[in-house]
Amino acid sequence: MFNEVYDVIVVGAGHAGSEAAAASANLGCKTLLVTMSLQNIAQMSCNPAMGGIAKGQIVREIDALGGYSGIVSDKTAIQFKMLNKSKGPAMWSPRVQSDRMRFAEEWRLMLEATPNLDFYQEMVSGLIIESGKVAGVKTSLGIEIRSKAVVLTNGTFLNGLIHIGEKQFGGGRAGESASYGITEDLVKAGFEAGRMKTGTPPRVDGRSLDYSKMNEERGDEKPQKFSYSDETSPLKNQRSCYMTYTSLDVHDILREGFDRSPMFNGRIKSLGPRYCPSIEDKINRFADKERHQLFVEPEGWNTVEVYVNGFSTSLPEDIQYKALKSVVGFENVKFFRPGYAIEYDYFPPTQLKHTLETKLVDGLFFAGQINGTTGYEEAGAQGLMAGINAALKVKEQDPLILRRDEAYIGVLIDDLITKGTEEPYRMFTSRAEYRTLLRQDNADFRLTPKSFEIGLASEKRMKRMEQKMAESEKMVQFFKQTSVSVEETNPILLEKESAPISQSDKMFKVFSRPQIELEDMLRFRDVSDYVLENNLDEEIVEQAAIQVKYSGYIEKERNNADKLTRLEDVRIPDAFDYSQIKSMSIEARQKLAKIKPITISQASRVSGVSPSDISVLLVHMGR
Template structure:
């Protein structure tokens, strides 16, 4: 049924599993993807969108390294928006509304095009472990498949329990059964585990909605894309989303079902995502707020199915229906399916190494929601890193790890394995201390060469990066060398509320002013001609502009990162006995003993470890 022993087996076909399987196979490992249903590979279980604040940065990083989510998103999106354009470039975040069915279809085609990747449909119910090392998997129909490494990407399926009002039923998502067997086996091997919760809103029939009562939310006038590759193009036409609002009437109807809500009657005890609360959570915690936004999102180009973003709920279906009918534009709404909550098993990520390999079992990796995260993008980047490292371990290629100053991916993994998480972890720009370095526009500069060096990013991607860098440098040199006369530029400056000049000034000096944008200077003939003659794209001139405006901030962040890197070089011996250090705080000793950080920098970030604890460690190590 399969090709003997595999280098890498990936369990689960969600966003983490797809990236893991693709990475390992593309890099040359004989790879098997095992999933319970081959027809639901790369399903968008929640909202039909990719990217967003910080998540868009992650997706561009995945693409820059040679992952596939960015390309798949570009091929299947129906709308593109660059969020936070009114703020600084560190906050700019790309987001795409996706065609749910086409997204899954494109992923399936992409995976099937990889000659090193095989597929098998079954539930993985156990692991084969020999001498402290993983040696394969056992499936529900009794098949044992040998492997040198295994990546678990089980999503919300591990002992998944769906809640809808007072009803409970097993499932990994609506219409699909839960995965059983793995949790008790992992627990028997010594792994800690817990329960988390997430939820999803109703899906409704778009033909039953009155969009004239809602605010239109169109895509960008000049849409961009996610992938740095030239094989995808920006959208030429887009579908609009819409915005409407709840009201006090809606809130009163929802409260009628609180006594039957699993959130409030004790049925659900696990923790849900703080930053994506259910509608009942919103009106309970923010009782003084008269209304909450509802984003009405189409699920594709051709389908009439609509995702009601902002109305996540596990209330009884009759309450959901009655409340939604009181929302403007939803008076005649017809349901495709009600919203629900789901509880599932996760394994605290402090049990992992930086490579996402488990500390307990050699060759076993965890990626995605099994680690306590939430979100497609967070799952995809973990899958990518686990796939890369599983391949490299089998091929004895060494660890591939990203630092906090190199990528949001590095921030996410560092947060997870040093601090753990007691609620579904979601990435935000505020989690990164080097935001100006980790922009979405420069992800290829930061990571594509790394992706090429490990054999994941193709040579064509490196050539495209070098071409882009060359054009940005040429443009910066032009701006530094060419001056502009007062008579040519003062009208532009005055129209933008910037002080006029009295003598010739270099273009880069003009552009460094906060009120002036590159597009303003395109009215200057010499610059306009240079841009057109050299085929400089918007992406290229934006990057040149950012470097000129923010170079001081960029240099400062690099300096701070270099200072911290000196600490990161101080390694802590493996298996170090912290109880020997009597001056450590009780909590610090306990946390350090449990997490077993590899470096001083990692130890600094552990919740409960104080600066004085770090000083004790540094003194012990002669620093």
């Protein structure tokens, strides 16, 4: 059945595996996607949503590179929100509520329609490694399937252990078994392994809730979409979410179960996600808080299943139920299933190259939670890059590595490779030093040309991006060349509490004022006429407005990025011996010898390496 040698085998069909398989196959490589359940491809194991703070930027970047996440999110969305609109555009982050069942279905249909992609349902129990190079995988039935590269995207399944109160049992997800064998093979090959924890809230029956007692959370009045392609359209109808709160009574009930909590009685020894703590962790760490928000999120258009965001827990099921019944609106709640915590194996990502290929085994790539991250978006981004680079390696082409000033994906991977992580890593806008450059609105400008160059983004998508760029640049020039009168301008400026002008001035200068927003620009007759005459859509107008309003910040950040990028050109020899540099700190020598950064810029970001250590290194290299 498996006589041929595949170019790339992808193990696991979560968000990372699905993106990896699609990217590899679309780059022309014969690809096999192996999963323990073909019914659960791209399953939303936790919340039914895509995007959010910084995560929305990542989904846009995946889409700009030719991945599927943005298209699937648009086609299966039930609500759209642009978060942080009250802040600058560097902080704007798109987010959708998704129809969980339709999301997985759409992913499967898109993958099945992808040429060069085969599927097989079985557990992968080991790797074939020959002379330091991966040569395929072994399955639980004893089948050997050979390939030139392998991408491991095992999620929470590697030796997964589920905790509910004092009960624990093997599993990679509720109702699904754990995966065994791969960790042992990797440790035998010399990899360092660790354990991490994540958790999920109870799912409840929406028919048992009283929404009239909760705050309704609607989507945007003018919803946008994730994908830059014309394959999807903005939502016409949306479903509301709701918000309620815990209380001191709820907290007291939860504390009744602390002695049986695996978090507090020592059963769970691994670290969970800092920025998505369990409800018991929240009331323990923030004992002064009288209440915590709970977001009540529908799981789809038609299902009555509801996700209780903010109530992640591994407490005993009777405590979960008793506490949730004391939440306003949940007095008659019925459970679909209790919340639980899960521990699983991961491999510290400092063992990887920036291509996500392992340093120890040639042709073996890791992506997703196996690298210590949390979140669908972070997993999808890694899967896409691992799939791209596995395919490029097989084709003997140069890899695709994104810099920190080019993409949030570049920040994500660079953080993992150079700093490592001891707790589930989650992306935030604050992690990116060039976030004014890495906005959600310009991901296609930044990344589609790179994807088109390697053959992933289509010519149609490239032309669409070029047209959008040309039209937005043309509008910026219009702002630079067109003047506004005192009579038309001053009433608007005074209304916005901005100093009036004494003579006519160029639009570019007036619109650069911090008080002036896009809506104010469109109040000028010449601007509204220009938009109508050129039939410009909102995306282009918004892009041009951002370029004008934030031109100073963008230019300054670009200059800073260019200065630091020069250090990316200073390469460190592969066999560089750090132990010989006695004037460098012992910690720096040890960390650099372990991580083996490729450039001075990467070395400067390694945890424990100081600026003085970098200066010593530069002097030693004759720089």
